[in-house]
Amino acid sequence: MADEVKDNHLEYISENYPTTLLRAVYVRNYTRIKEVLRPFKITPSQWRVLANLNEYDGQNVNSLAERSYTDRTNLSRSVAVMESEGLVVRRRENNDQRNILVFLTEKGHAKFADVLPSVLEDIDFVLEGLSDNEIDIFMDLLRKVKNNSFRIWRPNN
Numbered sequence: 001m002a003d004e005v006k007d008n009h010l011e012y013i014s015e016n017y018p019t020t021l022l023r024a025v026y027v028r029n030y031t032r033i034k035e036v037l038r039p040f041k042i043t044p045s046q047w048r049v050l051a052n053l054n055e056y057d058g059q060n061v062n063s064l065a066e067r068s069y070t071d072r073t074n075l076s077r078s079v080a081v082m083e084s085e086g087l088v089v090r091r092r093e094n095n096d097q098r099n100i101l102v103f104l105t106e107k108g109h110a111k112f113a114d115v116l117p118s119v120l121e122d123i124d125f126v127l128e129g130l131s132d133n134e135i136d137i138f139m140d141l142l143r144k145v146k147n148n149s150f151r152i153w154r155p156n157n
Contacts, residue, residue, distance in 0.1 A: 018145065031124065036122045040115045045070055045078040047119065050112040053088065053104045060099055064127075087111055 014020040033044050042050070048068035053059065059067070065075040079102055082088045087108035093099040104112070127135055 015127045021155045022145075023139055032122060033119070036118050037115065039109070040118070041114065042111070043078065045074055047115065049075065049078055049082060049088065049102070050104070050108060050115070053102060053108065057102050060093075064102060066082055082108070 011124060029146055030044060031049070037044060045068075048070060049064060052067045054125055056067070060081060061076050064070075064079070065072040068075065070078075079088060079090070083090060085107075086105055088102050089105055090100050090102050093101050130138065
């Protein structure tokens with residue numbers, strides 16, 4: 001992946017590196033998803049809570065933050081706002097009263113169902129022009145890169 005050496009200087013062209021392109025996609029997607037979610041009066045962080053609880057209801061904030069790749073502080077704020085709006089409810093776990101779990105309410109399930117078509121339409125827009133096979137390959141490659149990025153890095157090994 002090394003760029004060329006010109007006049008004894010290593011040339012670095014950021015657009016030639018996957019991490020730069022991943023960041024560009026993330027930044028643009030975040031901006032766009034904010035606009036997609038605005039009419040529904042929810043934020044991207046709140047959408048991630050809805051989506052994660054729809055998949056695995058009854059998670060604690062740490063688990064939600066980890067599954068949605070969001071820092072715990074921002075996610076806690078989102079959950080608090082969503083609870084005040086009746087989208088989620090927090091309850092103590094039966095087996096461990098110290099652990100507080102977050103659950104979708106009926107209103108939260110309805111909000112998820114209302115927002116989902118617009119989010120899926122946005123995903124289709126981003127993947128436009130890719131065949132099903134290309135999307136499968138792309139997703140496999142992204143998962144591999146994600147898994148690599150979550151490995152523990154040890155210099156000089």
